Amino acid sequence: MLKSLFGFDPRNMSVKTEILAGITTFLTMAYILAVNPKILGDAGMNPDAVFTTTIIASVIGTLFMSILARLPFALAPGMGLNAFFAYTMCMAMGYSWQFALTAVLIEGVIFIILTLTNLREAIVNAIPLTLKNAISVGIGFFIAFIGLQGSGIIVNNEATLVSLGHITSGTALLAMLGIVFTAVLLILKVKGAFLIGILLTTLIGIPMGITHMDRVVSTPPSIEPIFMKFEWGSILTPNMFIAVLTMLFVDLFDTIGTLVGVSTKAGMMVDGKIPNARKAFLSDAIATLTGAMLGTSTVTTYVESASGVAEGGRSGLTSFTTAVCFLLALFFAPLFLSIPSAATTPVLVLVGLMMMTPVVKIDLNDFSESVPAFICIIFMPLTYSISDGVLLGLISYVIINLLSRKFNKLSISLFVLCLLFMVKYFI
Numbered sequence: 001m002l003k004s005l006f007g008f009d010p011r012n013m014s015v016k017t018e019i020l021a022g023i024t025t026f027l028t029m030a031y032i033l034a035v036n037p038k039i040l041g042d043a044g045m046n047p048d049a050v051f052t053t054t055i056i057a058s059v060i061g062t063l064f065m066s067i068l069a070r071l072p073f074a075l076a077p078g079m080g081l082n083a084f085f086a087y088t089m090c091m092a093m094g095y096s097w098q099f100a101l102t103a104v105l106i107e108g109v110i111f112i113i114l115t116l117t118n119l120r121e122a123i124v125n126a127i128p129l130t131l132k133n134a135i136s137v138g139i140g141f142f143i144a145f146i147g148l149q150g151s152g153i154i155v156n157n158e159a160t161l162v163s164l165g166h167i168t169s170g171t172a173l174l175a176m177l178g179i180v181f182t183a184v185l186l187i188l189k190v191k192g193a194f195l196i197g198i199l200l201t202t203l204i205g206i207p208m209g210i211t212h213m214d215r216v217v218s219t220p221p222s223i224e225p226i227f228m229k230f231e232w233g234s235i236l237t238p239n240m241f242i243a244v245l246t247m248l249f250v251d252l253f254d255t256i257g258t259l260v261g262v263s264t265k266a267g268m269m270v271d272g273k274i275p276n277a278r279k280a281f282l283s284d285a286i287a288t289l290t291g292a293m294l295g296t297s298t299v300t301t302y303v304e305s306a307s308g309v310a311e312g313g314r315s316g317l318t319s320f321t322t323a324v325c326f327l328l329a330l331f332f333a334p335l336f337l338s339i340p341s342a343a344t345t346p347v348l349v350l351v352g353l354m355m356m357t358p359v360v361k362i363d364l365n366d367f368s369e370s371v372p373a374f375i376c377i378i379f380m381p382l383t384y385s386i387s388d389g390v391l392l393g394l395i396s397y398v399i400i401n402l403l404s405r406k407f408n409k410l411s412i413s414l415f416v417l418c419l420l421f422m423v424k425y426f427i
Contacts (some may be wrong), residue, residue: 006316007070013314018072020192021313022321025074026329027198028344028351029304031150032058032076033329040297043086043097048221053294055330056223061287061299062323065316069279072308072318073262075287076326078300081251085297089243098231103243104298105230108289110248115281124256126413129272131393132260133358134373138380138389139261143303144352145381147345151175171342174205178346186350194311194347201343210342215334226295249424251298253387255284257380258301262309264358303386307351368404372397391421 002008008018036054041047054077061075089100114120127135148154149162152172157163165172182197190196205211234240259281263274274280284301291299308318364370376393380386398418401409 002315002317005067005070006320008315008317013317014312015317017191017312018315018317019321020195021072021308021311022318023325024192024194024198024311024347025072025302025305025308025313025318026322026325027195027339028307028347029074029076029302030325030329030339031341031344032079033333035079036077036082036296039082039086040097043090043100045097045295046221046225049223049225049227050296051333052220052330053223053226053291053296055220055326057287057291057294057296057299058326059323060290061283062319062326064283064286065280065301066319066323067316069276069283070316071263071268071276071280072313072315073259073280073301073305074308074319074322075284075299075301077291077296078251078254078298078302081247081254081300082297084247084250093239093243095239095243096231097226098229099234099240100243100297101226101292101295102230102232102234103240103247104288105292106235106240106244107247107251107298108285108292110244111251111285111288112282115278115285118278120252120256120281121277122413123252123417124260124277125273126411126417127256127260127390127394128369128397128409128414130362130369130373131376131390131397132264132269132272133361134376134393135257135386135390136261136264136358137356137362137373138377138393139257139303139306139386140352140355141377142352142380142384142386142389143306143355144349145384147175147348147352150341150348151345152342153345170208171210171340174201174208174210174340175342175345177201177204178343179349182346182350192311194307194350197346198339198343201346202339205340205342210340211338213334213338217331217335218333220330220333223295228293229295247298249391250385250387251288251300253390254385255281255301257386257390258303258305261355261386262303262306268314304348306355307347310351310354368401368406368409371400391424394418395421 037047037050040050058076065073085100089095152165155165178201185193202211263269287299362373372393375396376389379392380389
């Protein structure tokens with residue numbers, strides 16, 4: 001039953017490992033339950049309703065990934081995409097949140113069409129192997145940076161953009177302790193090291209006054225204020241076209257980057273291709289469509305899935321466990337939200353380290369390969385965007401090899417992608 005439902009193979013997989021991996025993935029991405037209502041609330045949406053919708057959309061998307069694609073990846077409203085929704089479309093450009101939800105709905109429909117025509121899978125297959133390895137490494141730096149920033153180890157600096165925070169007190173100190181303890185657990189090969197690390201760091205935060213737990217159980221708020229609220233009159237306007245196109249590019253390559261990077265690290269790639277890629281993309285597209293109906297920004301595959309993969313998750317049973325955890329969070333929100341960001345920082349940092357292993361497959365002596373790979377890697381954390389790293393890496397790969405007259409490395413599909421990506425930066 002587990003094999004037919006989730007692709008679970010008892011010969012090289014363990015039920016215990018898959019479940020622990022799923023819980024670990026959930027705990028590392030549970031921050032979205034607190035962050036998404038805050039961000040979309042700034043756009044004028046009801047934060048309580050957004051909390052419930054965030055969970056339902058995450059459950060639906062992750063279940064599709066679990067049962068349809070049978071892969072250990074979890075989905076939720078994407079960070080960055082929700083910020084674009086609220087702060088760019090609604091606050092900076094002046095659109096209503098209903099207009100933005102309509103754009104997400106259209107994006108979801110387009111994604112389903114692109115997936116059914118195999119276009120998304122063709123794009124993935126066109127990406128050179130060097131860049132696929134670079135994507136994994138870049139994501140490693142990116143998620144480590146997210147963790148360090150979220151705990152205050154790395155802070156904003158007006159002169160240098162970033163600098164070291166106060167690591168001898170507060171959340172930064174707690175995160176540093178968590179990194180040390182979790183690293184020791186990994187070195188000692190303790191099963192469930194990441195999950196134990198999160199729980200241990202959370203407990204240490206209690207006497208430090210960082211972990212707060214007032215209640216355990218709560219009733220889920222209604223989603224009625226944001227359910228199926230669309231602005232149909234704006235569908236054929238130029239503004240809607242630009243909004244949809246922008247969200248389409250960002251989400252497409254965030255998802256491609258995450259699936260390629262995590263699959264590469266997990267050793268799941270078959271002949272350079274993601275297993276069940278079409279079904280994975282379809283799961284992502286369906287999640288975006290249903291998320292818009294429920295009332296949330298674009299739902300996408302989460303890079304934090306790498307934490308569950310690093311814990312040993314390899315099948316849909318891992319993502320199914322994550323979906324169950326999200327469902328429980330609907331009723332135990334205060335308990336899950338009591339886990340401080342400092343407790344998930346150690347996992348994000350150490351998974352970032354693990355994501356770097358494909359760097360040895362990049363030929364650093366061949367600059368036609370290593371320069372585009374480095375651009376892909378370095379731009380992910382510095383632009384705070386997986387998609388920008390992927391796009392700039394591929395554009396540079398085509399231009400550098402074209403000017404170097406290494407035509408045998410290039411294909412028509414690469415040229416087409418390069419031109420499309422360049423257009424994205426000029427519109």
